[in-house]
Amino acid sequence: xxxxxxxxxxxxxxxxxxxxxxxxxxxxxxxxxxxxxxxxxxxxxxxxxxxxxxxxxxxxxxxxxxxxxxxxxxxxxxxxxxxxxxxxxxxxxxxxxxxxxxxxxxxxxxxxxxxxxxxxxxxxxxxxxxxxxxxxxxxxxxxxxxxxxxxx
Numbered sequence: 522x523x524x525x526x527x528x529x530x531x532x533x534x535x536x537x538x539x540x541x542x543x544x545x546x547x548x549x550x551x552x553x554x555x556x557x558x559x560x561x562x563x564x565x566x567x568x569x570x571x572x573x574x575x576x577x578x579x580x581x582x583x584x585x586x587x588x589x590x591x592x593x594x595x596x597x598x599x600x601x602x603x604x605x606x607x608x609x610x611x612x613x614x615x616x617x618x619x620x621x622x623x624x625x626x627x628x629x630x631x632x633x634x635x636x637x638x639x640x641x642x643x644x645x646x647x648x649x650x651x652x653x654x655x656x657x658x659x660x661x662x663x664x665x666x667x668x669x670x671x672x673x
Contacts, residue, residue: 606673607673608666609631609671610670611660611669612669622640622656622657
């Protein structure tokens with residue numbers, strides 16, 4: 522009668538590897554319970570309470586600390602909304618976008634320094650080219666004034 526080899530992977534009394542015997546007795550994991558969804562009435566009540574909490578916080582002068590990322594994002598959008606728009610030649614902008622868009626030439630022309638420097642820093646990858654295409658898609662349909670200028 523042939524004996525099973527006596528190594529670390531096989532149990533000395535049987536022919537099944539030891540890890541098979543260990544896993545045979547384990548119970549299967551329970552299926553996850555379905556997450557409970559709020560009914561429309563509960564959701565409406567939650568939103569009402571949330572707005573009431575925010576108004577009370579404003580009345581009492583309580584402000585929640587804002588994280589660095591959310592602060593930077595809100596600062597960016599505040600700047601974007603409040604920045605001074607300029608009248609630019611549509612033809613010049615389009616030609617600069619086509620010829621130097623890969624390095625942000627049209628953004629420098631529009632005095633959008635942050636994005637221009639970003640385009641210049643990332644000119645080696647495809648990001649500025651893709652964004653220049655987006656810029657052209659935005660600018661080309663714009664109607665110029667009598668002098669051929671657009672507001673950017």
